Amino acid sequence: xxxxxxxxxxxxxxxxxxxxxxxxxxxxxxxxxxxxxxxxxxxxxxxxxxxxxxxxxxxxxxxxxxxxxxxxxxxxxxxxxxxxxxxxxxxxxxxxxxxxxxxxxxxxxxxxxxxxxxxxxxxxxxxxxxxxxxxxxxxxxxxxxxxxxxxxxxxxxxxxxxxxxxxxxxxxxxxxxxxxxxxxxxxxxxxxxxxxxxxxxxxxxxxxxxxxxxxxxxxxxxxxxxxxxxxxxxxxxxxxxxxxxxxxxxxxxxxxxxxxxxxxxxxxxxxxxxxxxxxxxxxxxxxxxxxxxxxxxxxxxxxxxxxxxxxxxxxxxxxxxxxxxxxxxxxxxxxxxxxxxxxxxxxxxxxxxxxxxxxxxxxxxxxxxxxxxxxxxxxxxxxxxxxxxxxxxxxxxxxxxxxxxxxxxxxxxxxxxxxxxxxxxxxxxxxxxxxxxxxxxxxxxxxxxxxxxxxxxxxxxxxxxxxxxxxxxxx
Amino acid sequence: xxxxxxxxxxxxxxxxxxxxxxxxxxxxxxxxxxxxxxxxxxxxxxxxxxxxxxxxxxxxxxxxxxxxxxxxxxxxxxxxxxxxxxxxxxxxxxxxxxxxxx
Numbered sequence: 001x002x003x004x005x006x007x008x009x010x011x012x013x014x015x016x017x018x019x020x021x022x023x024x025x026x027x028x029x030x031x032x033x034x035x036x037x038x039x040x041x042x043x044x045x046x047x048x049x050x051x052x053x054x055x056x057x058x059x060x061x062x063x064x065x066x067x068x069x070x071x072x073x074x075x076x077x078x079x080x081x082x083x084x085x086x087x088x089x090x091x092x093x094x095x096x097x098x099x100x101x102x103x104x105x106x107x108x109x110x111x112x113x114x115x116x117x118x119x120x121x122x123x124x125x126x127x128x129x130x131x132x133x134x135x136x137x138x139x140x141x142x143x144x145x146x147x148x149x150x151x152x153x154x155x156x157x158x159x160x161x162x163x164x165x166x167x168x169x170x171x172x173x174x175x176x177x178x179x180x181x182x183x184x185x186x187x188x189x190x191x192x193x194x195x196x197x198x199x200x201x202x203x204x205x206x207x208x209x210x211x212x213x214x215x216x217x218x219x220x221x222x223x224x225x226x227x228x229x230x231x232x233x234x235x236x237x238x239x240x241x242x243x244x245x246x247x248x249x250x251x252x253x254x255x256x257x258x259x260x261x262x263x264x265x266x267x268x269x270x271x272x273x274x275x276x277x278x279x280x281x282x283x284x285x286x287x288x289x290x291x292x293x294x295x296x297x298x299x300x301x302x303x304x305x306x307x308x309x310x311x312x313x314x315x316x317x318x319x320x321x322x323x324x325x326x327x328x329x330x331x332x333x334x335x336x337x338x339x340x341x342x343x344x345x346x347x348x349x350x351x352x353x354x355x356x357x358x359x360x361x362x363x364x365x366x367x368x369x370x371x372x373x374x375x376x377x378x379x380x381x382x383x384x385x386x387x388x389x390x391x392x393x394x395x396x397x398x399x400x401x402x403x404x405x406x407x408x409x410x411x412x413x414x415x416x417x418x419x420x421x422x423x424x425x426x427x428x429x430x431x432x433x434x435x436x437x438x439x440x441x442x443x444x445x446x447x448x449x450x451x452x453x454x455x456x457x458x459x460x461x462x463x464x465x466x467x468x469x470x471x472x473x474x475x
Numbered sequence: 476x477x478x479x480x481x482x483x484x485x486x487x488x489x490x491x492x493x494x495x496x497x498x499x500x501x502x503x504x505x506x507x508x509x510x511x512x513x514x515x516x517x518x519x520x521x522x523x524x525x526x527x528x529x530x531x532x533x534x535x536x537x538x539x540x541x542x543x544x545x546x547x548x549x550x551x552x553x554x555x556x557x558x559x560x561x562x563x564x565x566x567x568x569x570x571x572x573x574x575x576x577x
Contacts, residue, residue, distance in 0.1 A: 020522070021503045038521070045528065048528050061532065070552030074555065079560055079561070104529075108530055110547055111544050234523040237529070238493070246529065247492065250496070260500075367569050
C-alpha cells in the first residue's frame with residue numbers, strides 16, 4: 001500500500017516538473033510554474049522519507065534525525081543565500097547551487113560504491129559480474145557529478161571576479177588526456193570493482209577536469225558553460241534514478257539534461273560558436289593571443305560632456321539604450337527606467353536593444369530591466385533592434401562592450417569573430433558609457449570606441465544616468 | 476552481446492522514460508522567449524535538485540555504525556537541499572520582478 005502511494009507521489013512530482021517547466025516558458029505563468037515544481041519536489045521528498053521501502057528487505061528508511069537535520073540546514077542556508085543575494089550576483093548564485101547538486105550526485109556515487117566494495121570484500125567468492133551495470137552507473141554519476149561540481153565552483157569564482165582566466169599551452173590536450181584516463185579508469189573499475197584506489201583516482205581526475213575545463217574559458221562563453229554544467233547535473237541526477245530505479249529522479253534529471261543541452265546549443269548558435277569549440281576551451285587560449293595584437297590598432301577617442309549628451313538625447317526622435325554588464329554592476333536599472341520616462345515625456349521614443357548574451361547570462365538584462373518595471377514591448381531582441389538602428393538618432397550604450405564590438409564582423413583573427421552583434425553604427429550618434437577605456441569581459445579592444453560617430457561618456461552608470469536625468473529635466 | 480540485449484530488455488521501462496523525457500525536455504524549452512532564459516535555467520537548476528531523493532535514500536539506508544556513509548550522506552542531503560531550496564527561491568525572486576508588468 002505504502003509503495004503504491006510512493007509511486008503515485010513520484011508520478012505527481014514528475015508531472016509537476018514537466019508542467020512547471022512548460023509554465024516557466026511563458027511570462028504570465030512562469031511564477032506559478034516554479035511554485036508548482038517546488039510543490040512537486042516537496043511531495044517527492046516527504047514521500048521518500050516516510051514511504052520508501054527497500055525493494056529487497058522491505059525495510060523503511062531510518063536515520064530520520066540525520067535526514068531532517070540535513071534538510072533543515074540545507075533549507076535554511078539555501079533560503080538565506082537566495083534571499084540575500086543581489087540581483088547582479090544572480091548568475092553566480094545559480095552556478096553555485098548547480099555545483100551543490102553535482103556534489104550531491106558525486107557523494108551518492110561515493111557511498112554506493114563503498115557499499116558495494118564492502119560486500120565484495122566480505123564475500124570473496126561473490127560474482128562481480130552482477131555488479132557491473134550498477135558500477136557503470138555509479139562511475140558515470142561520479143564523473144559527471146564531480147565535473148559539474150568543480151566546474152560550477154570555478155564558474156562561480158570567475159563570475160564574481162575571485163578567479164582569473166588562466167590557460168597554458170597544451171591545456172586542451174591535457175584536458176582530453178585527463179578525460180580519457182578518467183573514462184578508461186571507469187571502464188576498468190566496471191570489470192574490476194574491487195580496486196578502490198582506481199575509483200578514487202576517477203574522482204580526483206574528474207574534479208581536476210572540471211577545474212581545467214572551465215578555467216581558460218572567459219567572456220562571452222560563461223553563460224554557455226553554466227547552462228552546460230546545469231544539464232550535466234541533470235544527467236548526474238538521472239544516474240541516481242537509474243541506480244535506484246527511481247522514476248522521479250530519472251524524469252527530473254533527464255528533463256533538465258535535455259532542456260539544458262538544448263538551451264546550451266541555442267546559446268552557442270547565438271554566438272556562432274560550436275559546442276565542441278566551447279568544450280575544448282579554445283576560446284580563452286585564442287583571446288589571450290589576440291588581445292596582444294589588437295592593441296596596436298588603437299586611434300584616439302573623443303569624450304562627450306553630460307550636458308551635450310542630455311542635449312542630443314532630448315532633441316532626438318528615437319533613442320536606443322543598449323544595456324550591458326556595467327548596468328548590472330552599477331545597479332542602475334531603476335535610474336535607467338527613470339531616464340526612459342523623462343525622455344518619453346519629452347516625446348522621445350525610447351527602446352532597449354537586448355543582445356542575447358549581454359550581461360553574464362542570457363536574459364540577464366531582461367530580468368534586470370523587468371525589476372525596474374520597464375515594459376516588455378520596449379525590449380527589442382537583437383534582430384528587431386538591428387532593423388531599427390538605421391532610424392535611431394542616439395544609441396546610449398551602458399556598460400556593454402563585446403556585444404557591440406565590430407571586430408566580430410570585420411576581424412577574422414578576433415576571438416569573437418562570427419558572433420552576431422548589435423549594429424549600433426547604423427545610427428546617427430553613439431554614446432558609450434563606461435567606467436574607463438579598459439576592454440570588456442572577453443579582454444579584447446573595441447574599435448567602435450574610436451569611430452568618428454562614437455563619443456565616450458566616462459563614469460559609473462548609475463551616477464551618469466542620475467546626472468543625465470537632472471540635466472534633461474532642466475532643458 | 477547477449478548480456479547487453481538482456482540488460483536492455485531488463486531495463487526497457489527506464490530506457491523508454493529516458494528517450495521520452497529527452498523529447499519532452501527539448502519540446503518544452505523549444506518555445507521559450509529569450510526574456511525567460513535566465514529564470515528558466517534557474518528553474519531547471521532547481522528541478523535537477525531532485526537528486527536529493529537519492530541522497531535521502533542513501534542516508535536512510537546507512538547502518539547506524541557506518542560513520543563514513545552517515546557523514547557523506549548527511550553532507551549529500553545538505554547539498555541537495557541547498558540546490559533545491561536555493562534554486563526555487565532564486566527563481567521565484569527573479570520571476571517576482573516580472574509579475575508587476577503592465
